[in-house]
Amino acid sequence: MRQEFETIQWSFDESRGVGRIVLDRPDSLNALSGTIRREIIEGFAEFERLDEAADGVAVRAVVVSGAGDAFCAGADVTEFAEGTELTHPELVYEAPSEFAGPVVAEIDGYCLGGGLVFALHCDIRLASERSEFGLPEVDLGIPAIGGGLGALRATVGPGRAKRLAVTGERVDAEQAATDGIVDEVYSRETLSAAVDELVDTIASKPPLAVRSSLDIVDAYRSAPPEQFERRESQRLRESEDYREAVAAFREDREPEFTGQ
Numbered sequence: 001m002r003q004e005f006e007t008i009q010w011s012f013d014e015s016r017g018v019g020r021i022v023l024d025r026p027d028s029l030n031a032l033s034g035t036i037r038r039e040i041i042e043g044f045a046e047f048e049r050l051d052e053a054a055d056g057v058a059v060r061a062v063v064v065s066g067a068g069d070a071f072c073a074g075a076d077v078t079e080f081a082e083g084t085e086l087t088h089p090e091l092v093y094e095a096p097s098e099f100a101g102p103v104v105a106e107i108d109g110y111c112l113g114g115g116l117v118f119a120l121h122c123d124i125r126l127a128s129e130r131s132e133f134g135l136p137e138v139d140l141g142i143p144a145i146g147g148g149l150g151a152l153r154a155t156v157g158p159g160r161a162k163r164l165a166v167t168g169e170r171v172d173a174e175q176a177a178t179d180g181i182v183d184e185v186y187s188r189e190t191l192s193a194a195v196d197e198l199v200d201t202i203a204s205k206p207p208l209a210v211r212s213s214l215d216i217v218d219a220y221r222s223a224p225p226e227q228f229e230r231r232e233s234q235r236l237r238e239s240e241d242y243r244e245a246v247a248a249f250r251e252d253r254e255p256e257f258t259g260q
C-alpha cells in the first residue's frame, strides 16, 4: 500500500505489517521544511488509522530513513525567519515516540540537529559507517528543541550531552555507537538488510507485549521542561547572533558572533 506525498515516501507492507517513511528531500539533505514536517505527522497518522481500521494492531513496526546522502540535516535553515513564534515545530520530532508501535531509524549519512532529535525519538537506531551525528544548532545561535537535549541526556548522560550541545561537534557512527546514540553500525551495503531482519523479528512478536514494553521503557523518561525550552529558543531567535548565523548560511560565508 502506498500514499502519495510531496516530500516523503510512505508505504505499508501488509504481508509483513511493516510501514516505512522515507524523508525525500535529498537536494537539501532531507532538511525539515514546513511541508515535510506536516507530511511526517500525516504519515504517522496514516499508520494510526490503519491500526484503528484493524481495531487493534495492523502496523507491527515502522522504519524511518532518508533518501540520498543523509538521514536528515535538521531543520530547514532557509525557512528560518526572525522573530517568528514557535508554533509546535517540535511536534514532528515527537511523531515517532507518539506512535504506539515500534519505530526503527535506518540512518545512512548526516543525522544532525532536528534530524538527530527526530532519530532520538525513534525506539531503536541502526546506522551505516559513513553516518555523522551532531547538534549544530549552537552555531545558529539557538539551542536544540523538540525534547532533543533531554533525550540525548537520557541516552549519553549529562556531561556528554552538554559537550555535544555546546560544541556542535560531529561524531562518527562508531563514536555514536559507543555513546549509545545508535544501537549498531553496519556497512552501507548491509544496513537495509539488518534493519529488515530486525523489524521482521519485532513484527513476529506479540504486538501488545511489544507496545507495552516500549511504553514502560518510555515511562522512565522524565518529562522535558517544554515551556522552558520553548521560551529559551524563542528568546535566542531574537538575538543578533541568530540573525547573523542564518544570514551567513544563506550567503555561504563565515559568521561573526558578538554575543548580542
Ligand code: COA
Binding pocket: 027, 028, 029, 031, 032, 073, 074, 075, 076, 077, 078, 110, 112, 113, 114, 136, 137, 140
Ligand atoms: N537546511 C536547508 N538546507 C540545507 C540544510 C539545512 N539544514 N543542510 C544542508 N542543506 C542544503 C545545502 O544548503 C546544500 O544546498 P545547495 O546544494 O542548494 O547549496 C545541500 O543541502 C547540500 O549541502 P552541502 O552543505 O553542500 O553538503 P556538505 O556535505 O558540504 O555539508 C552539512 C553537509 C550537513 C555539514 C551542511 O550542509 C550543514 O552544515 N548544514 C546545516 C546543518 C544545520 O545547521 N542543521 C541544523 C538546523 S537546526
